[in-house]
Each structure stands twice: as structure tokens, then as C-alpha cells.
Amino acid sequence: MAQHEDDFTEYARARQPALLRTAYLLSGDPHTAEDLVQTTLAKLYLAWPKVEKRESVDGYVRRILVNEHVSLWRRPWRRNEVTSTSLPEPADDRQPDDGTRAVVWQFVRSLPPRQRAVVVLRYYEELTEAETAEVLGISVGTVKSQASRALATLRRQAPPDLAPTRPTHDLGEEER
Amino acid sequence: MTEHDNWTALVRDGLRSEAYDAPAAPFDLSAVHGRATAIRRRRRIVTGFAAAAAVAVLVPAAVMLTPGGTQTMPPVAPSPTIVDPTIPTPEPTPEPGGSATWHSDLSDLPVGEAPQVPYARDSVVVFPDGAQVRPETRHEPYAVHYQAAADRYVVGTHDGAGGWYVEVIPGIGADRQVYDAEPGLVTNASQSTVAWLTPGGPVMALRIGEPEPVAFSNELPGADRRLVALEGEDCREVTVGHDCAAYVNVGDALWSSHLAGPTEPMSPATAIGAADMTMDGRIAVMRSRDDLEPGSCWAVLPRLWHDQEPIWESCDAGLEAFSPDGRHLRGVPAYRSGIGDGLVSILGAETGQVRVGLGRFDAEGEDWFIAGSVWEDSDHLLVLVATPLPDTWTEDKIEVDHRWQIIRLGLDGSVENAVEPVVGDELTPVFMLMGR
Incomplete structure (x- = not known):
């Protein structure tokens, strides 16, 4: 049991930043993204004893994440929700934008x-x-x-x- | 490198750059544990929401009722096939031997008779005789019941900010009553009574002929609850001996609550959730649920007693609602995943065998999905289907319109449109089905 817990923690800690980024791109809202990832990891935690030995845990997690997102926007009252407009300030210090x-x-x-x-x-x-x-x-x-x-x-x-640049043809x- | 490749790279780089600066949240294991615990508690039947939130029509009992039989059939062995969860969920396959009739191409169906039960189009209720009524609700409706004998609408609404209500609106007059509620409305099998949960409190039931709803005497535990079925014809007053019971999914347990009697959980070995119940007491229950495939296993029990042997059980389909005569059940995928259900079927209530269905089997075909379904009568389902159409660019947004259809699926294998298909956006169904 403790080993399961340790393995899950290690996996979740490593994958969480990447999941957050994908969730943010899917939802366009940092708070929704955080919520999506937390639910995704919680579902993964519940299923961990069954999935941890599988080769593609990443695929399973991604599927949970996308399904959670899909279930959000398919709710009938979703259209009343207002997406946050407080997008993160682009603080790109890596390359000129x-x-x-x-x-x-x-x-x-x-x-x-x-x-x-x-x-x-x-x-x-x-x-x-x-x-x-x-x-x-x-x-x-x-x-x-x-x-x-x-x-x-x-x-x-x-x-x-x-x-x-360098367009070669119009497909x-x-x-x- | 082609122009296509260049544009692909541009999008990829743009998204990476945006994602790189997405706000980071620290990893919080205790928060994940807490959410997992909440999910455990909250896990309700897969179809619970659809069944509970489905709109329903109350019609005089004599019109709809023909209680089904209770003879038992040999139980069907469960088939808990475990597959790699990273592989797409296989749509249930037609019955071995080809006895079931399946339809996949819904693009060019003829238009038959109008629905023989009311339905809503753009929040206007359309009756079989063509009459149209717009119930004036205080909040946005998500489910509508019409009590014909009382000429009043019982409407489930929400305010978009977490508030859920039940609004009772007379067909004539303006004395609207608004009750705080939890999401979901259900009716008993005869559709003579509609019920809902009060926030954190007991079940409320409003019977045809009664001016006010009655509250069940005992409260139910937990915050994550969903009313799924109502049994009995006498939900009028809190008097011992009255035949009225409600079934509520509370976390991973199914609870029964009697109008004037006890409130207690069922043994998990018997059921962890329920979907619907017939006049004669047969009940469609969930026996197990998993986030991995097959997702959920279901059974039909002759009665909801502890350690009751099922009439049949299966992990091949989820169950939603019995037909008005109790002879058939509406089936849905046992594992609901992806963009929307790609299957609905009619199963024999005594055998679990699929008779007929709509199934999205063709990987290259249209990606239609099912947004809801109800029984029109004992031989026909009405199925709300949305099919994405080629997208169009508007001023600041790309619109992907959908073709919305109400499709009539008959036990005899027939399939047709019940109304002319209508184009609308993907998040706001043009139609709302009314019925069980």
C-alpha cells in the first residue's frame, strides 16, 4: 500500500506541471485548469493499483483529463459560466515574441x-x-x-x- | 517543408509559448487525496444525472400503464472484460447471432409523425396536437414535467450560479411556486407524482391533485446525493402505511427513504445505485462501477431486497429507464467516454438482450452523438441526436453548427425523424425531450 502511495506521488508530482499546461490550453482558464488537473489526479489515484503497471499511464491520464474537460463544457448550464479574462501576463524571457x-x-x-x-x-x-x-x-x-x-x-x-516563410504550395x- | 508544415509549426510554437507561461500551481497531495475522497463519495450512477435530470411528462396513468410481468429468466453471466484504458472504448457490438437491428447512418432519414408526447423546442413546449406553450420560469429550465390532469408544469431550473429550483407553474393563472432543490426531477412509473431533493434535506413529492408537495419524514445523509427513482401511488401525506418510497444514490450507496417510514442504505452487494423502477417493483440497479473499462455493471432485480438474486446482469450496457409497459429497458454505453454517447438501445427487460439500437460504429462516418432519449410509448424511443456540420467563420469565432434531430427508434427496427432536423450550436440543444 505504501509503495503504491509512493509510486503515485512520484508520478503525479512529475506529471502535474505538464497536465496543468494542457488543461490550461484546453480550458483557457487557469482556475478551471487547476480544477481539471486535481480531479484527473484524484481519479488516477483511485485507479492507481490497476493502472500503475501499464505501459501507457500517460495515455490514461490524458484521457481522463480530456473527458473531464468535455464533461464540463457539455453541462447544460455551462453556457452561463463566464470564462476568466484574467489571462496570465506574457512574461516571456526566453525569446522575443x-x-x-x-x-x-x-x-x-x-x-x-x-x-x-x-x-x-x-x-x-x-x-x-x-x-x-x-x-x-x-x-x-x-x-x-x-x-x-x-x-x-x-x-x-x-x-x-x-x-x-518559405511557402511551397497551397494545399x-x-x-x- | 510545406506551407502546411509551416502553419503547423506556428500553431505548435504559439501554444507551447502560451502553455509555458500558464500559471503554475504547486503539487498538493493532500488536495488530491481530498478530491479522491469526495469522488468516492460522489460517485453516482453513470446514468443517474441523465435519468434524474431528464425532462418528463406526467400523463393520466390510464394512458400509460400496462404493468410488466415478473417471470424470471436465467441470469446472464457478467462479462467483465478488462481492456487497456488507453485504447478507445469499443462501442458495444450487436448481439451475437445478429438478432438485433442497429442503425448507424442517421443523415438522410424520412420524417414521420410528430412526437406523440410533448417536447420542447427553444423552451417552448410543443404538444402532440400542435399546441405550443412557453412556461414562464424565473430561472433557466433544464427539465420540464407537465401534469396534464392538473394542467401545471413542474420545471427544474437553475440560476447559473449554483442555485437549483423546482418551479410549479399553473397552466392557467399566475401563482407560481418556487422551491429550493438539488438538481434532478424524477417521476414514479405511472408518472402520477414528481419528486425532488431539498438541499441537504428530505425528498419532496408532488402528486397530481395535490396543491402542495409533501416532505418525507426522514432526512438522507450526505451532501452528494441524487434522487433516482420513486415508487408508489400514494405520496400524499406522512402517514404510516402509505405506499411511497424514494431511492437515492448517496456516494457509493443506494438508500431507500419511505414517506413515513425508515431511511436506510442497501447492501453494496445488492446495489450501489439505481436508475429506474417499474410499477411491479422491478428495479434497474448498478452493481459495480469503475473508472476503468468496462465502467459499470448493471442488473435488473425482481425487487429491491437485500441479497436479491438478479433476473439478469451484465457489464455490456448501462441502464436508464424501463418502457411504459415495463417490458423493455433503454440501454446506454456501460462506459461513457469521449465527446458523447454513440449508442442507445432497447433491451428486453427480462433478458437483457438488445432488440434494436442506434450505434456509431463507422470510424469514418459522421460523429453524431446522443444528447438524450425518452420513451415515446412502449414500442418507440425518441432520441435526441446532434451531428457536427462543416464549420463556419463568424466575426470573431469559428462556429461548428450541429444538426439536431429527434429520431424515433421502433422496436420493429424502424427509424425516422420525428420532426424536421434543425441546425443549431453544439452547446445549446434546440430540442428538449420530455418523458422518461
Whole structure:
């Protein structure tokens, strides 16, 4: 029992910062993110004796996190909740920000929940299309189309000076 | 590197940069323990919320009632298949032997008769004869009951700030009564009585013909409770001998509370939660629950007694509500995961065998999901289905519209739209089903 406890603590302590970041990108709100992660880790704790020996605990945790997020926004009264606008101040001391970050973040926050989850899992978590489909319980085809449409929309809406350099060709709306 | 790759990298870098500066919270093991304890206590039946919060219509008992039989069948052995939780939940498969009829493609269904029970569209109640009424509630409705014999609406509402209420609104007149409540409204099998939980207090029941609700004599423990079933036809006054009992999921336990009698927990070996009960006392109960697949195991008991042997039990489907005649049950996934349920079915109440269902089996097909379902009559389900449509860009937001359908699924295998499909956003269902 004590060993279970120690193993869980070690795992949770190591993974919590990364989970918080993903939860923040999914929810757009630091308080919601913290709540999501706490619930996720609590559920993991309850299931720990069964999952700790599995190869992909990370996948299990990610799935809990996304499901918790999904269950939040699917609640009928969710639409009455106001998302915090007190976003963290960008204190980026690592590299100069040319405005890309603000544009991308504003764009991602504008996405509906499902499409946003696809974008976060595909481009931040860098899951494969199949893994993203697994986590969200949707088809691979939908992951492809949602991700592709998101990029196409960003390309249409982004200021001209944000366009990535060295474009080689235009893949169109349904690019893969 | 293609342009696509460049844009992908731009999004990835933007998200990483944003995530890097997300506020960090210290790891707090005691908080995780506390939340785990709360979850243990709070774990309620998977379908409890859907069943309890589902809107319902109260109709004269004579219209709806045909009590089902009680003959028992050999129990079906449970099949607790353990699978890797990181693999997507497999949708339940059709019954072996192909005896069940499943429908997956819901995109081009014919439009049949209008629903034979009231439903709501944009908060307006539409009756089978075409009449339309908008109950004027103080707060936002999430569930509506209509007591036809009393011509009054019993509406579950919320204020969006944690306040939950039951509003009783006469069809004619303006004497609205508002009661503090916990989320969820349920009716008994005959739909003659609607009940709810008072915050931290006892069950309240409002019977057709009674001007005021009656409070059960004993309070229930715990803060995490969900009223799931109501039994009896005599929920009028607190007098010993009256036949009226409520069933409440409290944490990982199922409690029974009698109008004028005891309040006590069931043995966990018998049930840890419940979903619905028939006129003759059969009850659909949850026997176990796990965050890992298969998620939950369910059974139908002939009566809710301690150590009662089930008529059948299974880990293949969650259970929601008996049909009006008690012969069938509405089934849902045993493990509810992802963007929304991709399955609803009709099972034989005496066998647990699937007769017919809607199932999202095609990985490349439309990603429709089920937002609710009710019995229209003993042979048909009405199922609220949402299907995402191609997204559109508005001034400052990308909208992914959904096609909302009320689909009629018949025991005979038929499937059709009960109303013309309507396009709306994904978070605000255009329709609200009313019924059990």
C-alpha cells in the first residue's frame, strides 16, 4: 500500500506541471485548469493499483483529463459560466515574441470546444491523428478535417506578416 | 517543408509559448487525496444525472400503464472484460447471432409523425396536437414535467450560479411556486407524482391533485446525493402505511427513504445505485462501477431486497429507464467516454438482450452523438441526436453548427425523424425531450 502511495506521488508530482499546461490550453482558464488537473489526479489515484503497471499511464491520464474537460463544457448550464479574462501576463524571457503567440492563442480560444481539443492534442501534445481520435472518441477522419480546417481558418485570418516563410504550395482547404 | 508544415509549426510554437507561461500551481497531495475522497463519495450512477435530470411528462396513468410481468429468466453471466484504458472504448457490438437491428447512418432519414408526447423546442413546449406553450420560469429550465390532469408544469431550473429550483407553474393563472432543490426531477412509473431533493434535506413529492408537495419524514445523509427513482401511488401525506418510497444514490450507496417510514442504505452487494423502477417493483440497479473499462455493471432485480438474486446482469450496457409497459429497458454505453454517447438501445427487460439500437460504429462516418432519449410509448424511443456540420467563420469565432434531430427508434427496427432536423450550436440543444 505504501509503495503504491509512493509510486503515485512520484508520478503525479512529475506529471502535474505538464497536465496543468494542457488543461490550461484546453480550458483557457487557469482556475478551471487547476480544477481539471486535481480531479484527473484524484481519479488516477483511485485507479492507481490497476493502472500503475501499464505501459501507457500517460495515455490514461490524458484521457481522463480530456473527458473531464468535455464533461464540463457539455453541462447544460455551462453556457452561463463566464470564462476568466484574467489571462496570465506574457512574461516571456526566453525569446522575443513577434506577436505570433498572441494571434495563435486568440485564434485557439475562439475555436469551439471540440475543434480546440483537436488542435491542442494534435499540435501541442503532438499526438497522432489516431491517438487524438482515441482520446476524444471521434473518428480519425474528423480529427483530420477539424485540424485541417483550423489551420486553413488561421491562415485566412492571420495578419499577412504572420504568414510562415518559405511557402511551397497551397494545399487547399482539405489539406492533410 | 510545406506551407502546411509551416502553419503547423506556428500553431505548435504559439501554444507551447502560451502553455509555458500558464500559471503554475504547486503539487498538493493532500488536495488530491481530498478530491479522491469526495469522488468516492460522489460517485453516482453513470446514468443517474441523465435519468434524474431528464425532462418528463406526467400523463393520466390510464394512458400509460400496462404493468410488466415478473417471470424470471436465467441470469446472464457478467462479462467483465478488462481492456487497456488507453485504447478507445469499443462501442458495444450487436448481439451475437445478429438478432438485433442497429442503425448507424442517421443523415438522410424520412420524417414521420410528430412526437406523440410533448417536447420542447427553444423552451417552448410543443404538444402532440400542435399546441405550443412557453412556461414562464424565473430561472433557466433544464427539465420540464407537465401534469396534464392538473394542467401545471413542474420545471427544474437553475440560476447559473449554483442555485437549483423546482418551479410549479399553473397552466392557467399566475401563482407560481418556487422551491429550493438539488438538481434532478424524477417521476414514479405511472408518472402520477414528481419528486425532488431539498438541499441537504428530505425528498419532496408532488402528486397530481395535490396543491402542495409533501416532505418525507426522514432526512438522507450526505451532501452528494441524487434522487433516482420513486415508487408508489400514494405520496400524499406522512402517514404510516402509505405506499411511497424514494431511492437515492448517496456516494457509493443506494438508500431507500419511505414517506413515513425508515431511511436506510442497501447492501453494496445488492446495489450501489439505481436508475429506474417499474410499477411491479422491478428495479434497474448498478452493481459495480469503475473508472476503468468496462465502467459499470448493471442488473435488473425482481425487487429491491437485500441479497436479491438478479433476473439478469451484465457489464455490456448501462441502464436508464424501463418502457411504459415495463417490458423493455433503454440501454446506454456501460462506459461513457469521449465527446458523447454513440449508442442507445432497447433491451428486453427480462433478458437483457438488445432488440434494436442506434450505434456509431463507422470510424469514418459522421460523429453524431446522443444528447438524450425518452420513451415515446412502449414500442418507440425518441432520441435526441446532434451531428457536427462543416464549420463556419463568424466575426470573431469559428462556429461548428450541429444538426439536431429527434429520431424515433421502433422496436420493429424502424427509424425516422420525428420532426424536421434543425441546425443549431453544439452547446445549446434546440430540442428538449420530455418523458422518461
